[in-house]
Each structure stands twice: as C-alpha cells, then as structure tokens.
Amino acid sequence: MQNLKRLLGFAFAASDLLIEIHPQGKVVFAMGSGPSTDVLAETLVGSSIFDGVGKASAKAVEAVLATLKPGTRSPAVEVLFAAGDSRVRRATVRLFMMPDLAPHISGAVTWEGPAYRLHDPQSRPALTPGAFLDRARDVLTAPGASADLAVSFVDVSGLQAAEALGEAGERLNARVQAALQAASVDGNSTGQLGPERFALLRDRSVDVDLAGEVRELGLSEGLDLGVRATEVGIDVGGDSLNTLRALRFAVEGCLKDGGLDRPELTFTASLSRTLRNADAFRAMVRDRGFELHYQPIVDLKTGAVHHFEALARFRGTNGPADTIHMAEELALIESFDVAVAEKALGRLRRPGSGLLKFAVNVSGASLADDRYVQSLLRMTAARPEERRRLIVEITESAALADVDAANRRLGALRAAGIKVCIDDFGAGSASYDYLRGLSVDTVKIDGKFVEGVETDPRARTLIGHLVELCGSLKVATIAEMIETQGAADILRDLGVDHGQGWLFGKAEAEPRTQLQALDPGRRMGEIVGWG
Incomplete structure (x- = not known):
C-alpha cells in the first residue's frame, strides 16, 4: 500500500490528471485535477477522449493510439480540452501502454495555463491600422478607463500562405480575427497591421492564452501556424492624451521599421524612446538648441535673390523630417514653430540685414488655435515694419483640422503685413482644398513635379495649368528642387x-x-527641405 501511494505521488508530481482509456478513446478511469472547476476528473469517465478535445487535438491523439505498442510510451501531444461554458484549456498528454493493462492505455495530462473562453465566430473583423489607433484614442481617453490596460502584438506566421487554401484559408483568417477581437478590451479593439500582424488593446486582469488559441485555430484547419505574442502595459494615469500620442507615434515606428522582427525596435523600446525624445525635444526648444540655415529663393526672370527660407537643423540627426513628425504627433510643434520665428526675427534684426526677407515654416497643427498667430504678432508688435519681411509657409505634414478657422488666423497675419505661402503644393491630397479655402499670397510647387519638367510633357502641362490657376487668383508661384539651368529656363x-x-x-x-x-555641369545635389 505504501509503495502504491509513492507511485501515485510520483505520478501527480509529473502531471495533473491521470486517465485510462480504451483503444477506441473511451475514458474508463480518471483521477486528479479536471480541466476546470466545472469539469471534474470523475465526470470524464464514460466519455470519449475524442469528444473532450478539439478537432485538431483529436486527430493527434488518434494518430498516437494507432501506433502505440505494449511497453512503449508516446511523445508529448499538445491538445485542447473542453473546460465547460465555451471554454478550453491547453494541455500536454503522454500515453503509455502497460502490458498488464493492454489494450487499455494509461495517460498523464499536464495543464498548460488557465482555461479560456473560445471566440465568437461572428465577431467583428479586425480594424485597419488607422481605425485601431482611433479606437485606442477612444478607449484610453474614456472616463473610467481601466488602469490595467495593455497592448498585445500577435504575429501569425503562415496566415498569409493560408489564402491559397481558398475557402478554408478565408475561414481561418476570419476565425483568427474573431478570436483576437473577442480577447480585446471591448470586443472591437483589435487592428490588423499587416497580412500576419495584429495588435489589440486588452485588459491584463483577464488571463487569455492568445498564442495558444490562434495556434489551435490553425491546427483545426490543418495548418501549423507560427504564433508569437508580446505585450506591454499602458499607463493611463496622468496625461493620458500625451501617452496616446506617444502610442500612435510608437506604433507607426514599429510598422515602418519592422517592429517585432527587430528586437531593438519592439514596441516597448519604441514607446520608451519616443517619450525620451519628447523630453529632449522640449528641452531643445526651451534652450533654443537648434540652428537655422537659409536657402535662397530667386526671381527666375532676373536671377536676383528674392528671399530666404529658414530651415531648421538639429544636432546629431540625419535630417529634420522625423523630428518634426514626432513633434507634430506629440503636440509639441507649436512651441517649436514659435521658436523658429523668434530665431529668424533675431537674424533679421542684426545690423546690415535691412534688405533680407525670410520665410518661416508653420505646421498645420500650429494653426489649430490662436496662440501661434498671437505669438508672431506680439513678437513683431514693437517693430511692425518687420512684418513686411516675413513669409509664413504652411506645411502639409500635419493637416489643417478646420480650414475656415485657419483662414481667419492667417487673415490676421496678412492684415498685419505678413505674407502667407502654401508649401509643397501637390504633395498631399489637401492642396487644392487649401488653395480654395485659404487666402494666400504664394504657392510653392512641390519638387516631385519639378524633377521631371525637362523630360515629362505631363509635368510641364500640370505646372502650366497650376501657374495659370494661381495667376487668375493673383497668387505668386515658387518652384522648389531646381537642379539644372534647363529646368529653371522651362519653369520661367x-x-x-x-x-x-x-x-x-x-x-x-x-x-x-x-x-x-552657376556650374553648368552640376545636375544633381542634396535636396534640402523642412519636413
């Protein structure tokens, strides 16, 4: 009896549930811990092992039973047990055929993780990346938002290849999306970031085996999916809006740079880096720790310098575009735009600078309220003559949320004598909306049209029509990225x-x-532009 107890102790030290099954799968004995408190071990007796596990699991067990010989032990088999109330639980099963008990088979079951609820096959499909980020905004800024939220990234290798299966592949993709949506915080906070990559907002207090469930879905359709899931918590306390902006910027960075495929660019690292860079950017603006370089803009008829564009330069970066984009996403751009104008005015005020005129850039985000315009008018209030030497270039790197309100603000600048220019015209879809809705003095034609002007008749036609349109509106034109005298002559x-x-x-x-x-042999050079 003592030895029997020892053997039982050894068995439960290595597993959670002991079962004995008939070769056809009927459970004739069960002892130990069942898959859940709703499904106890003794309730398994009399049922079929094939009815208690998932479809893919049943095939795996059936294959082992067909080849098991007396005195041999099977390799570990991963299965999914029914745990009641539409829940399942992952487990590892090892089978052994003892000669004295043959043809019955002994089994040791080890539970892997808690039981979790299966998804609703009719759940909503995953959101697009943009819709997912919008959904994150709603969830994170909602009153009473959970303090235990996390973002989970799930990579499903092999999902794209499943499309070749036709209907089965479509069904699998829909089931994966449904499973991840069901695991999200409200059943509709999962986004598909790529053919095989998903992200979801979820409550960390709810224990779900995301990778295990998606892997089982693949097995049920005859596919062995490679599933990788990572998770990072979100601090919704404090400035949740700034946290959301950092989240948006970090997600975009992960998508652009490879994300989870490169460990140094995981979401956690990207989010932490974004917040550090934001602090550094604030300090840089506060200390005016950037430089302005000045690029000439000439009269194409006379060749004389008309004015200069003041371009920001940051120490230790390859260019300003990424820094400006971060500042716009984190709502830091307005203070920077004001600092740029302040520096440019400082240069205008040096002795001997009376003939200089500067164009300074302003993000569309800085025109969302009155502060930028008020700051610029305040800085020039004591010397109103300086306003006639300033041009404000509106960039399309951040869209104007309210064109009518922006036009009223720009109207105040023009009434004070400051000219207004639409930068990079044609680079974005909003260019003609801006030209229609904003009262401006100048349009700067984006360089992508200028590059082909010598060889592409369509480019010349487009520019010709744009010049005609601007002329009818009494709006001057600037062409950027002119690299050859031939292009300059055509544009003139x-x-x-x-x-x-x-x-x-x-x-x-x-x-x-x-x-x-001018060097007639020079045809190409570095293209320098703000943002």
Missing part, C-alpha cells in the same frame, strides 16, 4: 515667378545674397 517660360534649389544655392548658416556662379 511657363510663368513660374520664383525658384529654389541647389542650382541657386544650398541652405547655409548665413544668408548669401550674392549667389555663386
């Missing part, structure tokens, strides 16, 4: 007023009013 003949590009000069720390002699 098309009626473009001003030109900018390396043909005339690169951006330099000091504005150069006397241009260097």
